[in-house]
């Protein structure tokens with residue numbers, strides 16, 4: 084160990100601690116109170132301080148240090164200290180004797196000693212493919228319990244919310260942390276209505292965006308149009324605006340998304356966009372903007388239940404994307420554009436229209452078994468089945484099956500027969516994988532039955548999930564730490580000398 088430890092007091096300023104670290108050329112300093120280590124301030128903490136925009140001249144070490152650091156006893160075997168540092172990913176350990184600081188031991192020193200003392204290197208923790216099972220943050224927005232087939236928004240069962248409450252209520256719950264009372268609901272609904280309109284400067288550009296490609300790809304068009312809107316209304320880094328402005332960015336984004344989706348779709352069909360209906364609920368207005376007709380209340384409620392059930396879902400890929408982008412201090416618009424990109428993939432949000440395409444391809448119930456078998460044996464995935472977290476029925480699929488049954492129609496019975504066959508064939512051909520219908524399978528059936536064209540399935544999913552994304556952006560910004568994981572390098576061993584370029 085090194086006996087010359089750089090120490091500072093909890094009451095020192097971060098600036099003075101940084102100056103000492105620079106002067107001594109070290110990456111951390113132990114914080115001492117009465118000769119006892121009460122904290123450690125590392126380069127990682129300095130990054131956190133900078134990202135939080137704290138005033139370094141007045142910020143005190145005690146506010147930013149990692150309190151009660153792990154330490155090692157001076158008589159502990161070197162091997163134990165080494166294993167512990169490697170396992171925890173620490174670079175330094177204070178060394179204590181009877182609780183008093185006597186030195187510091189660094190991973191660099193121990194790595195040099197390892198071959199001499201023949202210490203066995205336990206290596207770094209294994210990387211988890213696809214980050215499966217890795218906890219990456221604390222959240223109070225909601226969670227998914229895969230083995231129970233249960234998910235919740237805040238403290239409420241999400242499917243129960245979809246049975247009993249409106250989209251506006253659930254949105255309020257996610258943003259404000261509680262379900263609204265009557266007065267809060269009225270104020271919140273009025274606020275949404277005031278933010279549904281597309282700003283004129285963006286509206287003018289929509290025909291060009293809707294007709295930019297050879298074929299209309301709705302989510303690509305939405306990503307472009309929303310990005311333009313975020314630029315036009317001047318969203319800025321959340322580090323440069325106050326909390327109320329960030330919340331306004333979030334409200335505006337979630338309120339305008341359905342209007343953008345429907346305007347782009349109609350333009351791609353050569354039709355004029357329809358302005359939002361001031362008196363209709365969120366869900367009824369969504370269907371209204373497609374046709375200009377006030378929808379059947381049963382259809383409006385069905386799509387509302389779909390929207391509520393897909394508003395949030397733990398740390399799914401697009402939500403995680405939004406949080407990663409937010410963690411860098413980027414503006415809310417960038418986080419949402421990135422999340423739309425993540426959602427567009429067929430392994431995430433791009434499956435519902437593919438599930439219906441599959442029903443078309445199967446054609447009749449008697450052909451289901453052979454069709455599914457052939458595709459699974461060819462190594463293909465059956466769209467609308469399987470889930471990273473759920474190893475039992477996806478509660479959203481169970482709820483949406485009920486909504487589909489309520490709507491009725493021949494497609495519903497056919498879908499139920501195909502579901503049974505897929506589950507049975509997958510259990511036989513992929514034993515032990517526990518593959519069941521996920522949200523996407525009945526989502527397609529419900530959306531088709533209320534009159535939404537297939538190209539609008541994934542954008543419709545986006546219109547509800549954006550409320551989840553922005554709730555997470557607000558939460559990430561309120562207690563931020565840069566998300567920056569590591570990876571195991573498994574390429575050719577470096578450093579290889581860089582070859583001199585060939586010359587003629």
Ligand SMILES: CC(C)(COP(=O)(O)OP(=O)(O)OC[C@H]1O[C@@H](n2cnc3c(N)ncnc32)[C@H](O)[C@@H]1OP(=O)(O)O)[C@@H](O)C(=O)NCCC(=O)NCCS
Pocket residue numbers: 213429430431432434459463464465466467468469470471472509513516518521522523
């Ligand atoms: C959702 C999904 C991406 C989860 O993926 P994951 O947790 O990474 O699971 P994996 O892809 O590793 O699958 C594990 C095993 O089950 C199989 N499997 C998973 N979903 C399957 C499906 N829908 N059809 C056929 N086999 C499937 C895989 O082939 C794999 O088998 P193997 O062990 O023989 O290699 C995956 O189930 C899938 O691609 N489903 C279809 C797309 C879909 O419906 N997406 C919407 C999700 S809400």
